[in-house]
Structure formats: structure tokens, C-alpha cells
Amino acid sequence: MSISFTSEEKQLLLLLGWYRRHYALYLGLSRERPATHAGILQFGHAWFGGHLLELAPAFSSLGQKGLLRQAEGTYELTETGTRLFQKLDKSETFYRHEYDNFFTLSEKSAAHSLFCERVYGEDLNQHGLADREELRQLLGFLALPTGATGLDLGCGNGRITDFLQRQSGTHLLGLDISPEAIRRAAMIPNPQLSFQVGNMNALSLGERFDFILSIDTLYYAASLKETVQACLAYLRPNGVFACFFSQWISEESESPLLEGPNTGFGKVFQELGQPFEFLDISGSGRRHWHRKRDVLLDMRPAFEAEGSLALWDYRFREANRYAEWKEAYYARFIYKAAPYSVK
Numbered sequence: 001m002s003i004s005f006t007s008e009e010k011q012l013l014l015l016l017g018w019y020r021r022h023y024a025l026y027l028g029l030s031r032e033r034p035a036t037h038a039g040i041l042q043f044g045h046a047w048f049g050g051h052l053l054e055l056a057p058a059f060s061s062l063g064q065k066g067l068l069r070q071a072e073g074t075y076e077l078t079e080t081g082t083r084l085f086q087k088l089d090k091s092e093t094f095y096r097h098e099y100d101n102f103f104t105l106s107e108k109s110a111a112h113s114l115f116c117e118r119v120y121g122e123d124l125n126q127h128g129l130a131d132r133e134e135l136r137q138l139l140g141f142l143a144l145p146t147g148a149t150g151l152d153l154g155c156g157n158g159r160i161t162d163f164l165q166r167q168s169g170t171h172l173l174g175l176d177i178s179p180e181a182i183r184r185a186a187m188i189p190n191p192q193l194s195f196q197v198g199n200m201n202a203l204s205l206g207e208r209f210d211f212i213l214s215i216d217t218l219y220y221a222a223s224l225k226e227t228v229q230a231c232l233a234y235l236r237p238n239g240v241f242a243c244f245f246s247q248w249i250s251e252e253s254e255s256p257l258l259e260g261p262n263t264g265f266g267k268v269f270q271e272l273g274q275p276f277e278f279l280d281i282s283g284s285g286r287r288h289w290h291r292k293r294d295v296l297l298d299m300r301p302a303f304e305a306e307g308s309l310a311l312w313d314y315r316f317r318e319a320n321r322y323a324e325w326k327e328a329y330y331a332r333f334i335y336k337a338a339p340y341s342v343k
């Protein structure tokens with residue numbers, strides 16, 4: 001028998017499952033902090049913003065369903081609750097709510113448009129790292145024939161997809177898990193584009209493609225290998241798969257991870273026996289984080305004046321974390337799978 005859940009219960013499960021992950025560190029919080037009612041709401045508000053639902057009823061109903069335990073004012077998931085969270089985080093995902101919030105906030109912010117212009121060379125409402133130069137590098141690397149049909153996996157609100165379409169004369173389907181992003185993407189007046197809400201953890205597409213791109217999105221895959229494998233299977237014969245991928249390591253990690261063939265992504269291609277090429281764009285990636293942080297520091301008053309400090313905070317905590325990262329512990333690549341031949 002399957003139990004059904006309200007949207008509020010799902011959000012609470014996701015927040016509790018994420019409470020001690022690295023997203024606590026972005027907020028300057030300890031992973032070990034107690035999961036109090038106020039702490040959970042603070043965490044939820046920081047990541048889901050206006051998309052955070054009224055969770056009060058979910059605290060008691062998840063308890064009644066045996067998924068949540070409360071002791072001395074702190075909450076934790078039971079074993080069944082943890083299993084359910086793991087399933088939910090692949091299907092609905094925490095990120096969906098985070099990005100719903102980001103796209104809602106960013107699209108109405110003039111300060112954010114200017115920020116994108118200054119950081120990325122053009123305002124395409126970007127969230128990832130790829131600036132106009134990197135996008136052009138990608139297109140040069142791929143040399144797509146005019147009229148080819150492609151997929152942009154993790155397209156956000158479609159503005160980058162639109163840019164790529166116009167530069168390449170191709171047709172593109174954009175796919176993203178955020179309904180807010182896709183709702184906005186669908187309004188772009190470009191007949192060579194179409195968009196759909198979809199989940200790269202369970203790709204289900206009605207067609208195959210000459211090329212599949214993913215711009216700073218594969219970090220969010222529940223299983224990188226399964227998602228890449230699924231993408232390869234959606235390519236037409238001689239189709240090409242390409243993506244941007246940054247690799248961060250810590251002091252304990254091994255530095256070979258920063259070499260193109262050995263990053264998390266390179267290893268997946270190797271495990272799949274998939275020949276590939278890559279461009280090392282680590283310098284561009286490192287400059288990105290510093291530029292982003294500098295522009296944000298400079299533009300804080302502009303965000304504040306329009307009442308967008310929550311958006312500024314959201315962007316700054318990420319930029320600051322990665323601008324602080326030791327340069328020697330970071331690398332960035334554009335990968336391209338050699339033309340796929342159906343086996």
C-alpha cells in the first residue's frame with residue numbers, strides 16, 4: 001500500500017533530510033546544530049524563500065505517520081522517514097524548490113539583470129558559471145550543423161537555451177525540474193524552442209536528439225552515471241553529448257581528480273567505455289568565482305534598494321564559498337562524448 005503525502009509533508013521531509021548537509025555550511029551553520037522547529041523553518045526559508053509552505057500541520061501529521069520523531073524540542077526522521085526522504089529527493093528533489101525560489105526572485109530583479117550582465121557578459125538570467133565566452137567555446141567545440149535537434153538538460157528559464165539556439169540555428173528542447181523556470185521559459189517568443197518540466201534522475205522523452213547539452217547541472221544528478229547513460233541512449237546515431245563540469249576537491253582528496261580524464265565526470269565516461277574529449281577551462285572557472293563575488297559586493301546597495309537582499313544573500317553565500325576555495329583544489333572542463341554509435 002502506498003501512502004500519499006501533502007506538499008507540506010514532502011517539503012518537511014526534504015528539509016529534514018537536508019538539514020545536516022553542506023547547505024548548512026553555506027549559511028554559516030554547523031551541521032550538528034539541533035533540528036528545532038525554528039531551525040528547520042530558518043533553513044527552509046533560506047533555501048525555498050516564498051515557496052516555503054506553511055509546515056505546521058506537517059510536523060504533526062508526519063509524526064502520526066511514524067516518519068518523524070520529536071524529543072526535547074528537536075526533530076529527526078525515523079528510519080522509514082529517512083527511506084522516504086531518499087526516494088523523494090530523487091523524484092521531487094530539494095533543488096526543485098530551491099530553483100523555483102531562485103527563478104521567481106531573479107526574474108523580477110533589475111539588480112540581478114545588471115549583475116548577470118557584469119558577471120556573464122550578457123544577462124541570460126544565469127545561475128551556473130558559464131558566461132558568454134564559455135558558451136561560445138562550447139559551440140565552437142561542438143560545431144553543430146544548422147537544423148540539428150538538441151536537448152538542453154537543466155535549462156533553467158530558457159534564456160541560455162534561446163541564446164544557444166540563435167547562435168547555432170538549431171532546434172532545442174529545454175528540460176528542467178523547476179516548474180517556475182519552465183513556466184517562464186515557455187513564454188520566450190522563439191518557435192525553434194520548446195520546453196518541458198522533467199527530471200534528469202528519471203528521463204522520459206518522446207524523441208532522440210542530434211546533441212544533448214548540460215550546462216552546470218549534472219552536479220545535481222542523484223547518480224551521475226545513470227543520468228549520463230540515459231542521455232547517451234537518447235542520442236541519434238552520431239549524436240554528441242556535451243557538458244560543463246567543475247570539480248572541487250578538499251585537502252583529503254587526491255589531486256588526480258582534477259585532471260580531465262579523472263574528474264567525477266571523466267570517470268563516468270571511462271566506466272561507460274565512452275570515448276571523450278575535453279577542454280580545460282579551469283582558469284575561466286576560477287576567474288568566475290572572484291568576479292562574481294566582487295560584483296556582488298559592489299552591487300549589494302542596488303539589491304538592497306530594490307528590496308532583493310534575500311536574492312543577494314543567496315548568490316553571495318555560494319560565490320563567497322567558492323571564491324575562498326584554494327585555486328589548486330578546483331578545475332573546470334567542457335566535456336564532449338565522441339559521436340555516439342548505436343551498439
Ligand SMILES: C[S@@+](CC[C@H](N)C(=O)[O-])C[C@H]1O[C@@H](n2cnc3c(N)ncnc32)[C@H](O)[C@@H]1O
Nearest residue numbers: 099126127128154156176177178199200215220
Ligand atoms: C546551476 S543551475 C544551471 C542553470 C543554467 N543551465 C545555467 O547555467 O545558468 C542548475 C539547473 O538544474 C536544474 N535541476 C536541478 N536538478 C534537476 C533535475 N533533477 N532534473 C532536471 N533539472 C534539474 C535546476 O532547476 C537549475 O535550473
